[in-house]
Amino acid sequence: MKTVIITGASRGIGRHCANYLHATGYRVIGIARHTDPEAAFEARVCDVSDYESVSATFHDIRRDRSVFALINAAGIASMNLLLTTPPKTIKRIVETNLLGTIYTSQLVAPALIRHGVGRIINFSTIAVSIGLQGESVYVASKAGVEGFSRSFSREMAPHGVTVNVIAPGPVQTDLIVKVASEKIQAVVDRQVIRRMAVAEDVLRVVLMLLAPESNMLSGQVFHIGGV
């Protein structure tokens, strides 16, 4: 049985992917900041922005040759003008979105290399490509994820591990219920396909990247909705 590690597995896109992959026969290790008693899969508590927490959480899987994929779905946003964003918030966004992705990638990579074939799927946003106003710190952290992934894909390619990024537009999940609908619509209107995505749209791209036939896809950013 192949093992897939998913961060941000307690809600949103991460939860949707974790539930689907668990139900279709993968061993899923779901990572979240808080205990997740309702998870049907193996749930572990870890703060991805804390290197020691990530290291301790993944220590036992480092030599696990069943580990096939890492899906970094953990992420936070704060829709604010930069001029009114507290420094603690800036730090938290960058640490969770960018450093969290880097930490988990570094610490899970040995297991993927030992498996012989592997997938790392990171998450960005179309806000990077359109330079969305009022999201500068979030955009900066996700632009970092894209740059990191492009470079790291070259480091991992000789080991049979692909590294890609999924960059959706707004996705209908509980994470955006507090965002004003006109703000969301303004982003959707800048997509090639002018409709809001649902978690299923993201899952389809995840499944495409996990497929054995996708072993020539690496270092790419896949924009759901199109930009």
Place this chain on the structure above:
Amino acid sequence: MNNREETVEFLRQEVSTLAGMPAESVSEATRLIGGDSCLNSLKLVELLLALEEFSEDTLHVRFDWTSDSAMSENRSIFRTIGSLADYIAGLSIS
């Protein structure tokens, strides 16, 4: 054999296999990084993965390539078989 000697011997055999060189031509002075290394980055990672398992299973020490102590050396611990074995032997003493 002590831990250092065991590590040197392990590394010599691994490097010989990975680099396709006769074991007799691999020594403590064999370089692992830099322009005159006998290993490319792919092979170096394979060597470190094997050394990680050897350290835990045979020497019962944890070899963390990314630890501050590994990276803070003025000169990289990865430069030769001898320097890497020195580092591993230091772990076993501590």
